[in-house]
Amino acid sequence: xxxxxxxxxxxxxxxxxxxxxxxxxxxxxxxxxxxxxxxxxxxxxxxxxxxxxxxxxxxxxxxxxxxxxxxxxxxxxxxxxxxxxxxxxxxxxxxxxxxxxxxxxxxxxxxxxxxxxxxxxxxxxxxxxxxxxxxxxxxxxxxxxxxxxxxxxxxxxxxxxxxxxxxxxxxxxxxxxxxxxxxxxxxxxxxxxxxxxxxxxxxxxxxxxxxxxxxxxxxxxxxxxxxxxxxxxxxxxxxxxxxxxxxxxxxxxxxxxxxxxxxxxxxxxxxxxxxxxxxxxxxxxxxxxxxxxxxxxxxxxxxxxxxxxxxxxxxxxxxxxxxxxxxxxxx
Amino acid sequence: xxxxxxxxxxxxxxxxxxxxxxxxxxxxxxxxxxxxxxxxxxxxxxxxxxxxxxxxxxxxxxxxxxxxxxxxxxxxxxxxxxxxxxxxxxxxxxxxxxxxxxxxxxxxxxxxxxxxxxxxxxxxxxxxxxxxxxxxxxxxxxxxxxxxxxxxxxxxxxxxxxxxxxxxxxxxxxxxxxxxxxxxxxxxxxxxxxxxxxxxxxxxxxxxxxxxxxxxxxxxxxxxxxxxxxxxxxxxxxxxxxxxxxxxxxxxxxxxxxxxxxxxxxxxxxxxxxxxxxxxxxxxxxxxxxxxxxxxxxxxxxxxxxxxxxxxxxxxxxxxxxxxxxxxxxxxxxxxxxxxxxxxxxxxxxxxxxxxxxxxxxxxxxxxxxxxxxxxxxxxxxxxxxxxxxxxxxxxxxxxxxxxxxxxxxxxxxxxxxxxxxxxxxxxxxxx
Numbered sequence: 001x002x003x004x005x006x007x008x009x010x011x012x013x014x015x016x017x018x019x020x021x022x023x024x025x026x027x028x029x030x031x032x033x034x035x036x037x038x039x040x041x042x043x044x045x046x047x048x049x050x051x052x053x054x055x056x057x058x059x060x061x062x063x064x065x066x067x068x069x070x071x072x073x074x075x076x077x078x079x080x081x082x083x084x085x086x087x088x089x090x091x092x093x094x095x096x097x098x099x100x101x102x103x104x105x106x107x108x109x110x111x112x113x114x115x116x117x118x119x120x121x122x123x124x125x126x127x128x129x130x131x132x133x134x135x136x137x138x139x140x141x142x143x144x145x146x147x148x149x150x151x152x153x154x155x156x157x158x159x160x161x162x163x164x165x166x167x168x169x170x171x172x173x174x175x176x177x178x179x180x181x182x183x184x185x186x187x188x189x190x191x192x193x194x195x196x197x198x199x200x201x202x203x204x205x206x207x208x209x210x211x212x213x214x215x216x217x218x219x220x221x222x223x224x225x226x227x228x229x230x231x232x233x234x235x236x237x238x239x240x241x242x243x244x245x246x247x248x249x250x251x252x253x254x255x256x257x258x259x260x261x262x263x264x265x266x267x268x269x270x271x272x273x274x275x276x277x278x279x280x281x282x283x284x285x286x287x288x289x290x291x292x293x294x295x296x297x298x299x300x301x302x303x304x305x306x307x308x309x310x311x312x313x314x315x316x317x318x319x320x321x322x323x324x325x326x327x328x329x330x331x
Numbered sequence: 332x333x334x335x336x337x338x339x340x341x342x343x344x345x346x347x348x349x350x351x352x353x354x355x356x357x358x359x360x361x362x363x364x365x366x367x368x369x370x371x372x373x374x375x376x377x378x379x380x381x382x383x384x385x386x387x388x389x390x391x392x393x394x395x396x397x398x399x400x401x402x403x404x405x406x407x408x409x410x411x412x413x414x415x416x417x418x419x420x421x422x423x424x425x426x427x428x429x430x431x432x433x434x435x436x437x438x439x440x441x442x443x444x445x446x447x448x449x450x451x452x453x454x455x456x457x458x459x460x461x462x463x464x465x466x467x468x469x470x471x472x473x474x475x476x477x478x479x480x481x482x483x484x485x486x487x488x489x490x491x492x493x494x495x496x497x498x499x500x501x502x503x504x505x506x507x508x509x510x511x512x513x514x515x516x517x518x519x520x521x522x523x524x525x526x527x528x529x530x531x532x533x534x535x536x537x538x539x540x541x542x543x544x545x546x547x548x549x550x551x552x553x554x555x556x557x558x559x560x561x562x563x564x565x566x567x568x569x570x571x572x573x574x575x576x577x578x579x580x581x582x583x584x585x586x587x588x589x590x591x592x593x594x595x596x597x598x599x600x601x602x603x604x605x606x607x608x609x610x611x612x613x614x615x616x617x618x619x620x621x622x623x624x625x626x627x628x629x630x631x632x633x634x635x636x637x638x639x640x641x642x643x644x645x646x647x648x649x650x651x652x653x654x655x656x657x658x659x660x661x662x663x664x665x666x667x668x669x670x671x672x673x674x675x676x677x678x679x680x681x682x683x684x685x686x687x688x689x690x691x692x693x694x695x696x697x698x699x700x701x702x703x704x705x706x707x708x709x710x711x712x713x714x715x716x717x718x719x720x721x722x723x724x725x726x727x728x729x730x731x732x733x734x735x736x737x738x739x740x741x742x743x744x745x746x747x748x749x750x751x752x753x754x755x756x757x758x759x760x761x762x763x
Contacts, residue, residue: 026539107653126530126541127611127658144658147541186541210544214535 001020015056021140022310023129024149025190030141033158033195039309040159040302046081047305057084060315062244063116064133065107066143067093067123072276072300073143074151077120080307086117099324103183104128105135117315120255121145147183153275154187157233158195160299165231168271174226175217176202176261177235180248184275188213202226203259206248223259227267234261234274256282263287291326303316332487332514333428333459333704333757334452340368340713340758344379348387348719352394352709353688354696355613359522363392365715368758372711385763386752388721393691394467394707395427395756396714398668399517400492400571400595400643403460404541405451406444409438412648412736414448417668418457418648420735422761424668425718425751427707428699430461430487433470434494440465440476441601442484449485458756461487461702463517463705466505470494475505482512488702490517492571493618496552497523503558505565515593515702517559517569520578521619527548530659532574532605532622532734540609543561543661545620554578558585558592567591569701572645574600576629583638593701595641601740602678603627607741613654613661614741617645640697642690644671648737666740669733674742674750676722677685 020101023028028036039291046054062081066074074090092112093099098107104123112135113121119138121129126146133140144150162168173192179185179201189212201208201219208219226232230329237255242248250254261272262285272284272294288294343365350373351358362377377596378544380389398421400688404412412420421429439448439462452460464486470473470493478489489509496518509516515732526549531537533544544714554570558581561568573579573594582594597617615621633639647664654661667674679685699706707716728742 103652103655104657105652123657125657125659127613127660131655131657145657147543149541183541186539209538210533210546211535212538216537263574 018080019061020022020087021129021133022151022314023133023142025151025154025187027192028194029193029247033155033191035210035222036155036306036313037159037162038310040305043305053083055310057081057086060086060117061114062086062118062120062311063111063114063138064088064090064120064143065111065122066091067098067121067128068144070122070143072303073122075141076300080311083113083304084308086311088216090132092288104131106130108135112138112254116231118311141310141314144183147181148186150183150187152303152307152310153184154191155310157188157273157275158191158229158274159302159306160295161231163302164295164298168174168192171197171231172229173197173231173233174200174202174229175224175233175235176223178207178214178237179203179235181205181238182235188233189217193217200225200229204249204255223265226261226265229270230272231273232261232266234245234272234284236275236277237279239282252282259283260285263291269293273299275299292311332448332485333461333608335456335459335757336452336454338759341755341760342366342380342382343385343394343715343755343760344382345385345387345717346629347496347718348392350389350392350709351688351691351693354394354706355708356708357709361707363464363717365755365758368715370709370711370713370715371411373709385719389721390752391687391720391722392709393720394695394709395718395754396425396478396672396694397428397643397698397704397707398644398646398671399430399569399702400597400670401429401431402434402648402664402679403431404634404648405435406449410736411650411726413455414451414738415457416734417476417646418455418460418646420668420733422457422754422756423719423734424670425672425754426458426668427716427754427756427761428459428704430463430702432490432492433463433465434492438465438470439463439707440468440470441611442480445481445486450570458754458761461491463488463490465489466516467490467501472497475501475508478509478512482514485681486512486514488515488517488569490521490571492517492519495519495521499556499560503564506560506564506568510566513703514733515567515569517571519571520550520553520557522549522553523585525745529620531608532607532620534623536605536608545618547577547622547626550575550619551581553693555581557708558582558590561585561592562588562590563629567593567665570594571695572600572619572643573598573630573633573639574622575624576626579629579633583633586670593641593760594639595643595698595701596634596639597643597645598667598674599665601634601642602674603741611658612655612741613658614739614743616658616661616663617647617665618663619699628672631679632706634693635685635689640693641701642671642675642693643698644668646735648735649739651739654739664739666733666735666737668748669735670740671741672720672751673726673747673749676710677747681748684739715755716752716759717753717755721750721752722748724748
């Protein structure tokens, strides 16, 4: 029977194409991540200057298309592009032709007709960034597609951990909460394990999807297990998914009692992260959110420089470019 | 219960092919002469009687294929498929008979709708086509259709395909009542509270990609329930598109206990696993979903040992714009009539997983028997239902190369081995 397990080579998914887009952390190598984080670090230094704008991407156009509500992701992509002197345009689904029933393909073709260099897209459905990549010539950056991926969030989290906690290799991160519905969790599991960190997922059994351990993480249903981690990463409890009858957990009240991250459940000095927006008093106790060990604002600041690095990287070190100019030298 | 465009019957001599009819015990190089649409003689150096001669040397002549699971989309979605294009696609795939599913708009749940389809088939069908009728009115799982009247009007069987009959009490009544018609019940097994929202097989791939999972138990628990009801009622049943190991094992156990259960499997479930979905190609989205390597192994094993007697394409044409959307937004279903033999020859026969004889039997005699249709056979006196196959030919599947009105095939761009050269359906050359 062993031979049956061999699937024909040409029926397997093709190897990832040259890095032209940022759609999934799974497409990146450890070297890619190291380079992105190093670039982000050099941008962080430039933001300490009085004049924060760099001419690096002058003449390039970055289009942000957001089909889902977002504060920090959309604003930081826009600011990142502006800090690098790119022209930006932001389109929200509400008030656009999407309201008139335009398909994503047609929206992509329309935007593509302006020859943008980068399209940043957030969409509620898995596979939307791939579709945009198929129908435009632009570099596509996934700013969140359904429950699939949110790669720039994972990169900014890596950046934050490295700056505030230390090296990623051998670090132990506990990711707590609704993993099932979380694109942040998926990107972070991939990113952290890629960089040599150990990941433990903690939450109620129905919210830890079957088969997720194949991504190289450990599972625990016991909130007590977070005490062993160097970093506790709290996921947003997606209340809109916890409708009556869904029965992922019997009630938010029981969830909070069992899995809420409270000061009592943390070791002194243990670092806490959260991708936002937070539900204070649900997945995270307000005393934890406001404590000095919470890195939540640092994450937001990191979002800006990491997204600058992503835009810079796609536009300067992609397959079309041979030379990799130092961003500060260009500046 | 099969209907075809009225017209000529052909005269033909196929010379020097390897004539292979496993169910009939025929395997040898000889000539086959067809007189007026009927197989008249098998032998060497046959007189041509001024018939047209087809050179079959190096080719395999087998009984025409039967696909018991096809969506022709009429009435309602003629932009996706019609009887004319669907039967032309089937002919190009080597098929000589296709019972079509009733999941249309409106549904085939009354003799009036069925009657208009029969008329259309008599005007347009390139090969014999049958029409299954729904088990429940509106496929809403509440009330049985008028099965006796539908059978009299020509229904080839009954199915709520695309939907399970959820209520066990109603399923039992359907098993009891349909027996008077002599037609088969064909069941889509899916427990909706387990599959709800599911996009792909639940497992490591769905966990990583973030899709809501459609677990294999959603199928197998319903398979087990329907087999238990069939055993209790002593009635036969046909199980559509099995995808999970547990389902195959349940069918095998029920058959061993004497339940008259037949089952089918699709080419895509035999060729692929859920690993393929990582590309997020909407042409890899179907119900039931592609499952694990272990499930695929169980399906192949079930096909080999006869637990699964039929290969069915579940040919489900979709308009291009409906599939050019993010994976999550795409409808379920892929086409398959024109690629089934080549995909399976390439994927199963060439690597030695399944003998050619078994593949041919499961694509012809198996599905015919499952629906109580006359088995296509290569024997003197039988109607000519033949397919001439070139197992050495390699070809590339092209989006523009389909006779089907839709091209939502998971095989576009792939190179396949094995090509249909000629199809004779009900005594008439339907494709060459």
